[in-house]
Amino acid sequence: MLHVVEKFERTRLSAADWEVGALDLIASQGVGAVAVEALARQLGVTKGSFYWHFPTREALLKAALERWERQDTDHVFGQVEPIADPRERLGELFRRSGREARSHVIYSALLQALDHPLVQPVMERVSQRRMDFLARAYRQIGMERRQALHRARLAYAAYVGFLQLTLQLGMPRLDHAEFDAYVEHVIATLIPA
Amino acid sequence: MLHVVEKFERTRLSAADWEVGALDLIASQGVGAVAVEALARQLGVTKGSFYWHFPTREALLKAALERWERQDTDHVFGQVEPIADPRERLGELFRRSGREARSHVIYSALLQALDHPLVQPVMERVSQRRMDFLARAYRQIGMERRQALHRARLAYAAYVGFLQLTLQLGMPRLDHAEFDAYVEHVIATLIPA
DNA sequence: ACCTCACCATACTCTTGCGTATGGTAGCAC
DNA sequence: GTGCTACCATACGCAAGAGTATGGTGAGGT
Incomplete structure (x- = not known):
């Protein structure tokens, strides 16, 4: 229940700690789960601490989203950008999309909160x-x-739908081998020879 | 602001009226907007009425979802099922997917509420x-x-992602002609000759 | 050694939205 | 025309979560 996440029982926290904590919550339970008292409990402090670092809950969300957007850009593209052959580059990108990468999990969670005014512009960019x-x-x-x-x-669209169907709906439940076969089918279908 | 939806100023309401009202709210503002007092205001009554028809908010949601699932099944398939040629059938299905059909809008809205225990099983089915x-x-x-x-x-997955990208993210903003061209591209790519 | 201030706890308030209690009214049976 | 009952209004209670006020504490600079 109360599996605390804190790295090494730090005595004091910084704003950055709250931001990564918020991203953890977003990844595991969605944007709606980012409540200051719950997050404080998870970090081993109380809300008194939070409101020293941030003026409001929205401010934390904004900071966390900026942090994610910053690290997402190079995390997803940086790995495949150097691949010279475009076909190979696309294929590798598709293959990486299902490998439970944290960035994809968060992207999927943010997809579920597109009605939030702070989330929408980030996701659009x-x-x-x-x-x-x-x-x-x-x-x-x-x-x-x-x-x-x-x-x-x-x-x-296929990528977005795939995230939705697997991570949110939890529907197909395909194992490792079957997933690989699916990805190869997608590659064969969406990347022209 | 208060654009009342009621059909013809009915003096009394039935449970069905609340269900379609809930579906209207889901379609326009998502599952989270289904609040009993707001819905009551929209129907021109107060919550006192609501709790006569339903024991709880969840009960209304459950009834509304059942109603949608029932009418969705024939609404989406019923139109294209009789088409004999499978290629033609699939093509027509794709073409209908973007035509702002109410069922698709609601499906998209429910996609945003997959974390809700009542929504998930319906969407899975x-x-x-x-x-x-x-x-x-x-x-x-x-x-x-x-x-x-x-x-x-x-x-x-492409369908689900398309809904998410257009209806929720509101991103592409493609006009009628461009949308048609996109659909034809999808048909050419995903339906083998 | 102590002083400072960055960080944190405690104890409130306020708002929102669900649900309840109870009484009122309109349409139909007879 | 009177009464039953289905439908509705009003006024509550209650819980959750954001935000505030205020006081405490411990680590680092001097």
Whole structure:
């Protein structure tokens, strides 16, 4: 129940500790679970501490989202960006999308909170950036501009839907081998030879 | 502000009126907006009325979800089921997916509330049913069993992601013509010749 | 050794939204 | 026309969670 997360029983906390704590909560239980008293309990302090670091709950959310957006950009793209062949680059990107990466889990959780005014613009930027990345790769393959945009939109929609169906709906329950087969099918279908 | 929805100024309400009112709220502002006092205000009565028809808020949600699931099944499939050619059937299904159909809007809103214990099982059933429908069509086309399942999963993920991206994120803002072009691209990509 | 201030606890208030208690009214049976 | 009952209003209680006020404490600089 009360599995405390604190790294090493730090005596004092910083604003950054609250931010990563908030991101932990978002990843595990969604944005709605980010309550200051619950988070304080999880960090081993009380809300008195929180309101020294942040003026309001929204401020924490804003800071946490900025932190995530910052680290997400290079975490997802940085790994595959150097791959020269665009087909190979896209394939590797698809393969990495299901590997329970923390960034994907948080992205999926934030997808569930798109009605929140602080979340929406962040997600719009991140999603647009990722789709542009896909569109560029498809253009490099040799697709016509319009086609590349459509294919990027389709591929990204498939990614978003996949996250929703597996992480949120928890529906397919496919094992490791079956998942690999699915990803290869997606690659064969969405990346032209 | 207070654009009342009531059909024709009925003097008395029935449980069904509350259910469709709840579905209206879900479609326009999500599951979280289904609050009994707000809904009562919208129907021109007070909460005193509500608790005569339903023992609790959850009961209303349950009834509304059952109503939606019932009418959704034939609303989405009923229109395309009679189409004999599986390719044609799938294409028509894809084309209908973006046409702002009420059922899709509600499905998208419920997708945002998958953490709710009442919503999850309903969505699991509906989604599974729809994916089975897709898989059957792909099999009829002549795809191998395993391939058909993967393709159905991919197509449905693309559908779910599309809803999320357009209705919730409000991101692409593509006009009518551009949307049609996108759908045709999807059909060409996901339905084998 | 002590002083400071960054960090934290305790004890409130306020708002929101669910649910309850109880009494009122309108339409139908007879 | 009177009474029953289905529907509704008003006025509560109650819990959760955000935010405030105020006082305490311990580690680092001097």
